[in-house]
Amino acid sequence: MSDLEWARFSNDLFNLALFAYLISMVGYFAYMAFRREPIWVASKAVLLAGLLAHAASIASRGVAAHRVPWGNMWEYSSLLAFLVVLAYVAVIEGAFKVRSLGGVALAFSVLTMGIALLGDFYVGPAPLVPALNSYWIKVHVVAAIIGSSLFALGGGVLTCLYLAKDFKERREERAVVPPPIMGGAIDLNDPPDFATGADEPVGLTEQTGRRGLLPPSAVLDRMAYRTIAFAFPIWTFAVIAGAIWAQEAWGRYWGWDPKETWSFITWVIYAGYLHARATSGWKGRRAAVVALVGFVSLLITYYAVNLFIVGLHSYKGF
Amino acid sequence: MACGPSLSLLRSVALVWRTLRSMRTALILLLMLAGASVIGSLIPQLPNSPEKVFGYTADHPLAAEIYSRLGFFDVFGAWWFSLIITLLVVSLIACLIPRTRGTVRSVRQKPIQAREIDSFPHYEERNVTLPAGAATTVCRKVLRRKLFRVAASENSLAAEKGSAREIGSLLFHWAFLLIVVGAIYGKGTGYSGRAAVIEGETWTDSLAGYDGSIRTGRFFGGDFSGSQIRLKDFEDTFRASGIPMDFVSRVDLLNPDGSLVRAAEIRVNHPATFAGVRVFQYGFGWAPVVQVRDDGKLLWSGPVAFSQDTAPEGVPQLALPWRGVLKLPSLDPQVGITLELWPDGQAFLQTQLTGQPVVMVVARDPIIRFTTYSGPLTDPSQRRLDTSIMKEQAAGILGQGQVVDLTTGRALETGADPNAGLTISFPDLRKYSVFEVSRDNGVWMVLLAAILVLLGLLPALYTSKRKVWVRLESGEGRTILKVGGFAVQRKSQFSKEFSDLVAALERAAGKVNP
């Protein structure tokens, strides 16, 4: 096939994947509501088909462009959406064995892909400008996209769900139990060594039977923390790899370019989040707010800097 | 007051120190750093985009005045930014010293025996066959084999595991400090600037070599290396669309005395390092060789580095012509010439005919459009010509190899006397290469620290500290094995580890078959 045909093939698969994600998203929401096994099986099947098509779309884009397929906003958006879905399948369904959150993770990906379509990010596959043609940028971008997908999952999706569920639980509990002190993390009767670890859930741990559409808030809280703690070193690595690339390309590893600045801000906020949980016992809602602030900063790093703030990293025009 | 000023000074120093020692202060400072960088990313910055700052100043004079007073146009060079960084460093050190001491102490210290082990979150009892003393010995071995640190006292064991978390966390924090220190050291004692070198010419690493485009660190003493770079040739390759593919500068790197260090190729992402500086490919431009003669006497001969205006929205940068000026101060009246190079003469024609911009990436029949002005040369700059009090004399077009009369703008006829009048010619078209030259002796420190940050982060986030106590009590004809313990972090994983441990201890101490 010619490059043009490969590019077209990639676009068709992209649309196919988007379509599959949409259907699967509806299915997952239905599963959340009705909890019927066959709905989950069908949604998961469509999801996997979409994931496969998406992987092929990304690969054929690489073939069409004769390079790794992450060189501009269109390609980043596609890869980000792909990795969020992949992380959902591997981490949330695979490791945490929670099935009910597919709709939300897919909604994030559908949104990302939709914005890429509507926002006219598309540019034909073209070779990179020489500065982008470095080993380190490949490493940097892969790590940054994996890190962002995980932050988006933990700091965005899971944290929002946690807050929603927590709100609902508190409304139900309020009549029965007095509210816990400040997120209820610290039991004053415990000797200090027993103070809950950063990854420990707060709230209703004992709850066994499912109530409502979502897992208990304590489970969501822990999943959010674990996902963010998983993402943090990857993001750290991404920033370091980016600095190494900047040193190679421009002779300075750090120049406070807007993209660098905002990825640093995101890093600081999530470092603050980890601190809040590890040392000052800020758990539950307060920590969730910090995670959400981090998510907003991530969105700025990802979208606003590329599209509105001009710097060395503005790729859209290429 | 009884306590003199020195004591109250001491007290306030102690208060400041105590404030700096708290983690909250460090985190607030870190957030202030982040906040400052938000400002820096939203308001145009002088070092990065001076033209935007000037544009902003013209559009919003009042806001610009306020911003400039506050240092918002150069956030990362402002005194208060340095202050935040300094306080952060001090605060981090103040935080880390006691924490490090505490960790060293706790790693050295033997695990402490517990009084009542059945009150721990995890607790199990088993009957075993070995007598208490012997069972204690084998249990200790089991714990040792599982990498616990164990302290024994009379049929009781106290064991701990997972100092990696604390040590990793400390490593992370110290390494982060080292990044900041390395950056301050490297940037503070170094410099960076742009050097434009025309093909065939030699450039010297000295203050003059940077033509004003240099940023020096606060502690830089002016000791430039004096080393030299001779640009043998510059090559660029483009796609037809104007997307650059590669830039290569072939250079000789020379010692200050002019002797050759080595030849090198400098290209994007492949800098050359020598004499303590790193030289990066940054940009390029055209440098036509121009000769001006006055009645045959050579007034100027040599390459002139031309530069481009910034392209308006929607126009490719390389479709724009290149501009330069030439000044002839020795004439009376003085003469200044503005020159406009179109490296691709065919693109020039096409642009004239269709009005569409055409990207020029190779030299094809290059032409120079010029305008001659006469009058006093007031602007000392080599790049600009102030024509406000000069008189336009002539304008014309100069092709490569032609000789053109500067006063009429017309080319000399073939056979006309080449040595009559004021003439200009354009025998050759060269390129110049722009290098970003920088000296930063802190890079290795920052890189090392970055690696340590990652190395420390992993155990700090993913391991946990666990404590276990074992007690063996002699009962009637049997021994009771009591095991209690807890994990400080990752408690859910600990349940399994704990029951495995109890099973292993029971097996070692002689399981009682039911």
Ligand code: HEM
């Ligand atoms: C200056 C005073 C600081 C103190 C006393 C301090 C203390 C701590 C403590 C006690 C922990 C928890 C360690 C554990 O869970 O075992 C921690 C974690 C952490 N700190 Fe800090 N910290 C300080 C500054 C900073 C700064 C400036 C940063 C950001 C660069 C930072 C980033 C982190 C991160 C990412 C973690 C989570 C990883 C870990 O658990 O070690 N800290 N810090």
